[in-house]
Amino acid sequence: MTIVWTRDGIVENDPWMTAEGEAEAKLLALAEALEHAQDNAAFGVVLQPADDVRELAPLLDRVAIIALTFPAFSDGRAFSQATLLRDRLGYKGELRAVGNVLLDQVPLMLRTGFDSFEVDHAPTIERLTQKRLPGIDLHYQPATDTTLDGQSYSWRRTAVING
Amino acid sequence: MYRYDEFDHAFVAARVDQFRDQVERRLTGEISEDAFKPLRLMNGVYLQLHAYMLRVAVPYGTLNARQMRKLAHIARVYDRGYGHFTTRQNIQYNWPKLSDMPAILNELAEVEMHAIQTSGNCIRNVTADHFAGAAADEVADPRPYAEILRQWSSVHPEFSFLPRKFKIAVTASERDRAAIQVHDIGLQLKKDDQGRLGFAVWIGGGQGRTPILAKKIRDFLPEADLLSFTTAIMRVYNLHGRRDNKYKARIKILVHETGVEQLSREIEAEWAHLKDGELKLPEADIAAINAYFAPPEFGSRAEGWGELAAWKKSDPGFADWVGRNVAPHRHPDYAMVTISLKPIGGIPGDATAEQMDAVARLAEEFGHDEIRVTHEQNLVLPHVALADLEPLYRALLADGLATANSGLITDIIACPGLDYCALANARSIPVAQEISNRFGDPARQAEIGDLKIKISGCINACGHHHVGHIGILGVEKKGAELYQISLGGSADENASIGQITGRGFEPDQITDAIETIVDTYLAERTGPEEAFIECYRRIGADPFKAALYNSEAAAA
Numbered sequence: 001m002t003i004v005w006t007r008d009g010i011v012e013n014d015p016w017m018t019a020e021g022e023a024e025a026k027l028l029a030l031a032e033a034l035e036h037a038q039d040n041a042a043f044g045v046v047l048q049p050a051d052d053v054r055e056l057a058p059l060l061d062r063v064a065i066i067a068l069t070f071p072a073f074s075d076g077r078a079f080s081q082a083t084l085l086r087d088r089l090g091y092k093g094e095l096r097a098v099g100n101v102l103l104d105q106v107p108l109m110l111r112t113g114f115d116s117f118e119v120d121h122a123p124t125i126e127r128l129t130q131k132r133l134p135g136i137d138l139h140y141q142p143a144t145d146t147t148l149d150g151q152s153y154s155w156r157r158t159a160v161i162n163g
Numbered sequence: 164m165y166r167y168d169e170f171d172h173a174f175v176a177a178r179v180d181q182f183r184d185q186v187e188r189r190l191t192g193e194i195s196e197d198a199f200k201p202l203r204l205m206n207g208v209y210l211q212l213h214a215y216m217l218r219v220a221v222p223y224g225t226l227n228a229r230q231m232r233k234l235a236h237i238a239r240v241y242d243r244g245y246g247h248f249t250t251r252q253n254i255q256y257n258w259p260k261l262s263d264m265p266a267i268l269n270e271l272a273e274v275e276m277h278a279i280q281t282s283g284n285c286i287r288n289v290t291a292d293h294f295a296g297a298a299a300d301e302v303a304d305p306r307p308y309a310e311i312l313r314q315w316s317s318v319h320p321e322f323s324f325l326p327r328k329f330k331i332a333v334t335a336s337e338r339d340r341a342a343i344q345v346h347d348i349g350l351q352l353k354k355d356d357q358g359r360l361g362f363a364v365w366i367g368g369g370q371g372r373t374p375i376l377a378k379k380i381r382d383f384l385p386e387a388d389l390l391s392f393t394t395a396i397m398r399v400y401n402l403h404g405r406r407d408n409k410y411k412a413r414i415k416i417l418v419h420e421t422g423v424e425q426l427s428r429e430i431e432a433e434w435a436h437l438k439d440g441e442l443k444l445p446e447a448d449i450a451a452i453n454a455y456f457a458p459p460e461f462g463s464r465a466e467g468w469g470e471l472a473a474w475k476k477s478d479p480g481f482a483d484w485v486g487r488n489v490a491p492h493r494h495p496d497y498a499m500v501t502i503s504l505k506p507i508g509g510i511p512g513d514a515t516a517e518q519m520d521a522v523a524r525l526a527e528e529f530g531h532d533e534i535r536v537t538h539e540q541n542l543v544l545p546h547v548a549l550a551d552l553e554p555l556y557r558a559l560l561a562d563g564l565a566t567a568n569s570g571l572i573t574d575i576i577a578c579p580g581l582d583y584c585a586l587a588n589a590r591s592i593p594v595a596q597e598i599s600n601r602f603g604d605p606a607r608q609a610e611i612g613d614l615k616i617k618i619s620g621c622i623n624a625c626g627h628h629h630v631g632h633i634g635i636l637g638v639e640k641k642g643a644e645l646y647q648i649s650l651g652g653s654a655d656e657n658a659s660i661g662q663i664t665g666r667g668f669e670p671d672q673i674t675d676a677i678e679t680i681v682d683t684y685l686a687e688r689t690g691p692e693e694a695f696i697e698c699y700r701r702i703g704a705d706p707f708k709a710a711l712y713n714s715e716a717a718a719a
Contacts, residue, residue, distance in 0.1 A: 049406075073198050074284065076324025080401045083321050088436060102198055104185065111320035123193035134184050136177040138170055140314040141390075142441045143321065152170055153448045154441070155315050155390060 002120040004096070005128045011116065016044050016065050018098050018118060027067055030055060037062070046098065049077035053084050060091050068114070070099035079112045086113035086144040103127050107135025107161055113144040135161035164225050164533065165310050165455045167275040175272045178279060178318070182206045183265040205285055205323065207278030208264060211585050217256045217264060218281040219271060223291035223309040223333070224252035224536040228523035231534055233274040235519035241267050246519070248504060248512040250576060250627055251330070252290050252536040253281055257583055279317055284325045286316035286397070290332045292340045293537040296458060297545035299493040303360055305335035305352045307452040308389060311444070315390050322397045326404035327412035329397070330369075342538060342654035344368045344377045345630055347414045348396060353383065361385045366396060366426075367418030370624035374660045375415040378423040380430065386449060388434075391442040395434035399426065459531040459546060464496040467549025474553045481556050483605060484567035489552065498549055500530075502542040502559060503566040503574065507603035508596050511577045512540030521562040529555045539615075540576055541569065572614045572681070573599045576627055580620030580637060581644075587620035589637025589644035590670075594618055597674045602681070611681055614695045617652075630654035632696045633680060634661040635673065646673040650680070650707055651699045664708050676711055683710040 004014040016027055027046035028036055036043055037059045044065040047053060056063065066085065068078035078097065085091040096116040097109050103124040106117060110133075119125050127133070139147060139157040147157035167175070182202075189199040203209075207218040219234070226234075234254055238246045241263050242256045249255055259267060271277055281288055289309040296304040312331060316322070322329075334341040335352035343349025349365035361383045368377030384392050396414075403421070405411045418426055475482040488501040502522060504512050514522075522542055526534045529551040530544035537543055547555060559565040568574045575598060578584065580591030595618055602608055617631030621638075628634030634649040645667035652661030668676045683706055688698045699707075 074201060074324055075406060076284075076322070077402055077406075079321045079324065080398050083398075102194075103188075104194075104198075104202055105324075108318075108320040108323060123188065134181050136174060136181060136318060138174040138177060139320075140174070140317045141319055152168065153314070153451070154443075154445050155311075155448075156170060 001122070001125070002118060003125055004116055004118050005125070006116045007110075010129060016067070016096070018046060018067060027065070033059065033063075047078075047081065049075055049081070051081075053081045054089065056085075056091075057089050060089060060093075063091075063093055065094040065096060065116075066091065067096040067098045067118070070097060070101060070105070073100050073102055073105070075100075079108065082109070082112040082114055083144055104134055107133050110135075110161070111139070111143040111145045131162055133161050137161055164227060165222075165306075165452070171275070171314075172272070174317070175275075175277050175279075178206075178277065179265060179268045179272055182268065186261065186265065201283055201324070204283035205280055206264075206268075207281035208261070209282060209585075211257065211583050212581075213583070214258050215261050215264070216583070217259050217267060217278060218249070219254050219256070219276060219278050220281045220288040221252050221254060221276075221536050222313050223289060223295070223306045224293050224538075225291075225295075225306060226534040226536065227532050228527045228534070230274045230276055231519050231523040231526070233270060233276070235516040235523070237267055237270060238516040238519065245513055245515045247510075247579065248514065248536050248540050248542070250538050250540060250578075250625065251281075251288055252293070252538055253288055254536070255579075257579075282328070283323075284327050284329075285323050286312075286319065286325075286329045286331065289313050289316070290330070290341060290346075290538060292334045292336065293535040293543050294340060294490070294499050294545060295335065295535075296456060297492050297497075297499050298336060298340075299491055300338055301335040301352075302354050303335055303352055304453070304456050304458075305333040305341075305350075307449065307456050308350070308352065308362075308386070309333045310452055310455070311389065311449075312393065315393075322401060325397075325401055326406045327409060327414075329400075329414070331393075337656060339654075339656040339658075342627075342630065342658075344658035345370055345374070345627075345654055346377065348393065349377050350389075355383050359385065362389065364392065366430075367415040367423070368658075369413050369415040370627060370629045371413065372410055372622040372624075373413075373415065374624070374629035375419060376658050376660065377415075378418060380423065380427040387444045387446070388438055389444060391437040391440060392430075392434050394442055395430050395437055398433055399429050403429075459533075461494045461497055461546070464548040464550045467496055467552070471549045471552060480567070481553060483609070484556055484565055485552065487567045487571065488569040492546065496549055498547050498552065500544045500547045500552070500555065501537070501569040502544065502564050503568055504541050504564075505568055505574050505599065506563055506566050507568075507573060508600045510592050511575050511595050514542075518562050518564055521558070521564065525555060525558055528558075539574065541574070567605065568608060570613050570615070571608045572602045572611050572616060573608060575599060575616045575618060576631070577618040578620050578626035580618075580626075584620060584625075586623055587637070588622075588639035589620045589646065591618045591620040591626055591635075591637060594635060594637070594646065594670070594673055598677055601674050601678060610691070611685070612691060612694055614681075615653075616677070627654065628652070629660050630658065631661060632699070633677065635677075638667060640667070644670050646670070646676075648673075648676060648680070648711070650704055651696070653696055662704055664704065665712055679710050680707050683707050 364381035365377035535543035619626035649661030
């Protein structure tokens with residue numbers, strides 16, 4: 001089973017699911033999205049790790065959702081893509097992690113600006129629905145998530161992950 | 164030295180809890196071994212040939228006595244009574260049980276230590292000059308910057324799944340004792356012409372199967388920009404470093420394939436967006452971290468000058484030890500003492516729990532409670548009064564820690580090799596032991612002078628063989644161990660990569676081959692004042708090759 005999870009819980013009838021047979025509205029690859037930019041209708045995009053997110057800059061106001069792909073647990077490029085989309089390009093819409101999304105990455109994904117997660121790993125789904133994320137509330141570096149500055153050094157932040 | 168505040172304590176405790184949860188999920192099968200591997204590695208847990216191994220971080224190599232006693236305690240209770248100090252200023256335990264790991268991490272947390280990011284494809288323990296804060300030739304203590312980098316890089320959300328591991332080293336003097344040119348990022352703390360502190364920034368150095376020296380991309384980066392510039396380097400690397408082949412995934416390959424000018428432009432372009440952002444270091448924060456590293460009060464101990472001269476005269480063994488293992492401190496009444504972990508015929512870098520306890524006691528008694536771990540696998544007491552050298556020497560002698568061989572041919576770096584390591588192709592430790600025994604005579608070592616031998620048991624080069632004056636690389640050929648020799652490597656400010664001499668040597672020939680090289684040097688040098696590396700650079704590899712291979716051809 002594949003589900004979509006956000007901070008508010010499991011999303012029912014999500015229209016952008018990438019898992020085969022479940023998608024109603026297909027996410028466009030980067031090249032398709034750039035072509036599609038002629039129309040005015042809202043659309044979603046799914047990027048691969050090698051894609052340059054900056055190419056999406058002119059389209060961001062019409063994009064309904066951007067999905068970034070984790071082809072393997074060990075491929076961390078989407079963490080930088082997400083940071084660039086949020087911090088550099090000011091993208092405010094839905095940012096979804098798809099692919100090999102496992103529990104221990106989710107706290108890092110939340111910090112880098114992801115806000116929805118397509119997950120098919122059963123133990124991960126269980127922990128997410130229980131809101132028991134394995135994260136740490138203290139951070140030694142600013143990221144794109146909303147955090148408190150805290151009382152000490154400029155680089156430190158705090159946030160409550162399972163709040 | 165740095166002391167944890169409430170934030171650090173809470174962070175490390177939370178990290179231990181997080182790891183305990185990960186171990187439990189692995190044991191119940193919720194996480195596959197594939198997915199668990201990067202998680203355990205990021206907390207220093209390896210699966211080796213015979214057992215799990217735990218690598219504990221010693222940030223920039225600085226310890227106090229209480230921490231060293233804890234390391235001894237862990238060796239005694241959870242391991243087999245010893246630990247192994249590594250070339251990255253860490254300590255490894257070779258025999259802990261996986262089920263004991265959370266308990267060990269709790270014990271470490273009690274003394275403000277951890278195993279965070281001592282492995283895995285993330286930013287590793289930041290290393291520094293082991294004489295930092297004591298050396299006469301540094302512009303400032305580099306450790307506060309290493310500490311800032313340590314904090315910033317801990318569980319970094321963007322840079323925890325890099326293409327490959329990432330190593331940063333910091334030094335603060337022209338004489339490089341931190342090997343910055345063989346690190347992914349090398350930082351040299353310096354002053355500009357107006358006396359402001361900043362860094363020369365080098366990127367893309369590394370060893371492994373493709374040894375490459377780092378390239379300088381900034382001559383002077385203001386200290387306030389340390390984190391923003393490092394972030395720019397990391398982001399460019401994370402997005403563009405190769406992920407198709409783990410042997411081509413380090414930043415050195417990205418530098419090589421992209422070209423340093425082009426890559427430097429990309430880094431500078433990324434940095435332009437970051438430099439005035441929230442990563443800019445406020446002066447007050449830099450000053451606050453620096454305050455932790457304020458040197459101890461060095462009281463005047465001028466009586467040591469006369470005493471030292473008299474002691475040296477009456478005890479040649481002490482005089483030898485002072486000559487080799489004691490270096491000038493920036494305070495004239497004090498010295499920096501290297502405690503050799505290279506006893507003749509011993510295992511480089513190993514220390515027993517008793518020896519660790521002894522070093523802790525002596526650091527308290529004579530060393531202002533400071534200990535350093537060096538990347539050459541020795542320990543250092545950085546602040547010892549000259550007047551205390553003789554009693555310190557006597558005490559070290561009693562614990563087998565007074566070997567007077569710092570920088571000599573028996574001060575060998577060696578990786579754990581096939582005796583422990585799952586990656587190794589050949590043994591390293593017995594080779595180091597045999598060479599150490601062969602050249603163990605103090606007079607012979609003294610005659611040979613400064614000579615660095617470094618031994619790796621596989622191409623991953625943990626024993627730094629590429630930058631040994633004499634490097635030895637163990638390989639496997641047709642099921643047997645074979646040792647290749649390289650000459651002319653160096654990891655200091657005149658860094659160079661050693662050149663392979665030719666075909667390798669079998670285990671029972673390698674020590675003879677080293678002796679042939681040493682004899683060739685002794686015959687060719689202009690005199691004792693010309694060290695091995697200088698002689699090699701003058702005469703080149705040919706005389707050594709001739710001695711190594713022609714005599715055999717003649718004999719055959």
